[in-house]
Amino acid sequence: MYNTKAYSAASATSPLSYSAIARRNPTEHDVQIEILFCGICHSDIHFVRNEWSSTMPTTYPIVPGHEIVGRVTQVGSAVTKYQPGDLAGVGCLVDSDGTCPNCQASLEQFCPNLTLTFNSPDKHLGGVTYGGYSDSIVVDERFVVRVPANLDLSGVAPLLCAGITTYSPLRHWGISQGKKVGIVGLGGLGHMGVKFARAFGAHVVVFTTSPNKKEDALRLGADEVVLSRNADEMQKHAGSFDFILDTVSATHDINAYLNLLTRDGNITLVGAPEKPFDISAFSLIMGRRSLSGSNIGGIAETQEMLDFCGQHNITADVEVIPIQKVNEAYERLLNSDVKYRFCIDMVSLKSE
Ligand code: NAP
Ligand code: ZN
Numbered sequence: 001m002y003n004t005k006a007y008s009a010a011s012a013t014s015p016l017s018y019s020a021i022a023r024r025n026p027t028e029h030d031v032q033i034e035i036l037f038c039g040i041c042h043s044d045i046h047f048v049r050n051e052w053s054s055t056m057p058t059t060y061p062i063v064p065g066h067e068i069v070g071r072v073t074q075v076g077s078a079v080t081k082y083q084p085g086d087l088a089g090v091g092c093l094v095d096s097d098g099t100c101p102n103c104q105a106s107l108e109q110f111c112p113n114l115t116l117t118f119n120s121p122d123k124h125l126g127g128v129t130y131g132g133y134s135d136s137i138v139v140d141e142r143f144v145v146r147v148p149a150n151l152d153l154s155g156v157a158p159l160l161c162a163g164i165t166t167y168s169p170l171r172h173w174g175i176s177q178g179k180k181v182g183i184v185g186l187g188g189l190g191h192m193g194v195k196f197a198r199a200f201g202a203h204v205v206v207f208t209t210s211p212n213k214k215e216d217a218l219r220l221g222a223d224e225v226v227l228s229r230n231a232d233e234m235q236k237h238a239g240s241f242d243f244i245l246d247t248v249s250a251t252h253d254i255n256a257y258l259n260l261l262t263r264d265g266n267i268t269l270v271g272a273p274e275k276p277f278d279i280s281a282f283s284l285i286m287g288r289r290s291l292s293g294s295n296i297g298g299i300a301e302t303q304e305m306l307d308f309c310g311q312h313n314i315t316a317d318v319e320v321i322p323i324q325k326v327n328e329a330y331e332r333l334l335n336s337d338v339k340y341r342f343c344i345d346m347v348s349l350k351s352e
Helices: 042-048 153-160 162-172 188-199 211-220 231-235 281-285 299-312 323-334 346-351
Strands: 002-008 017-023 030-039 068-075 087-090 093-095 136-140 180-184 203-208 224-227 241-246 261-269 290-293 318-322 341-345
Touching: 002 346, 017 136, 030 087, 030 153, 030 346, 042 323, 068 136, 068 153, 087 153, 093 136, 153 162, 153 188, 153 299, 153 318, 153 341, 162 188, 162 241, 162 299, 180 188, 188 203, 188 211, 188 241, 203 211, 211 224, 224 231, 318 323, 323 341, 323 346, 341 346
Parallel strands: 180 203, 180 241, 203 224, 241 261, 261 290, 318 341
Antiparallel strands: 002 017, 030 068, 030 136, 030 341, 068 087
């Protein structure tokens, strides 16, 4: 065991502040990574504030962060894929049972025994796992991904969650040229959804509640932008979408979007509001529409996504902050005031 620096929250109402945490020494299959950047996902806030208490209650203290990039500092004796000095990424998962049908299908994100990067039981040290708001982490090499060398690292970090969470459902639903795709909410996930849908050749429409994001949406790759609070603008698109990806973090009217789907169209939820939705049966019945969800992506697909980003020069648009600004960043994120992902430069942790 060794001590490393981190930012943690002591309760659902406490700010994040400096603390020292323990990490395991690398075992034979482990990779130790010096964390260089960690993105701030809205899920970090949901967890820190215990907003998902009914499905995934938070254990305190919590060290959030699952959009991690860094450099390998040490590897265990049986590690084959990495060596010290390599760039490496870690997303939302750090372990799974490896034997269930989901793991066998490379869909570790659905493993009933998965270990999340933070707030999961830590089978090595006891207590819970601690995430990426920290200067070092130790992870089994099976859950470490390679980072393309040509990309800006601060813009790569958010790919480990916002990137894969949008890439995976767009791939699953076969998004390609000729498809009309809606992206609801232009935040961290949404802006990556726009970039990927565009890269896959779709006609992309952004739905936003923020009029000041219109120009950016077009710059990021949208063909059209709809202000979702304007019923007339919404009505113009009735019955026309093949696929809509909903990334909104708060409760909103999902029926308004179901009615925009064409026959057999699908809405996939990746946003995870605290409260349940009201769904009208007719919004689904008329047109044989479907509503589904998607959870991040498996490790192999995360690597595929990173390689795709390397080939197509895709990164997140980030506002890089020192870790001392993390509480302020949370408040701004809750006000949809981010372009389009906060990313913590972990050098700032060294001065603590
Ligand atoms: P984010 O950056 O805060 O983006 C959410 C966007 O939703 C906002 O920018 C805003 O876009 C829109 N929005 C916020 N409040 C709204 C409201 N009351 N009504 C309508 N629109 C609203 O958050 P994120 O990091 O992208 O995460 C989004 C959600 O996905 C969170 O719930 C997060 O926990 C979840 N998530 C799920 C997975 C998964 O695997 N399924 C993975 C990561 C995150 P506009 O300003 O454009 O309206
Ligand atoms: Zn996330």
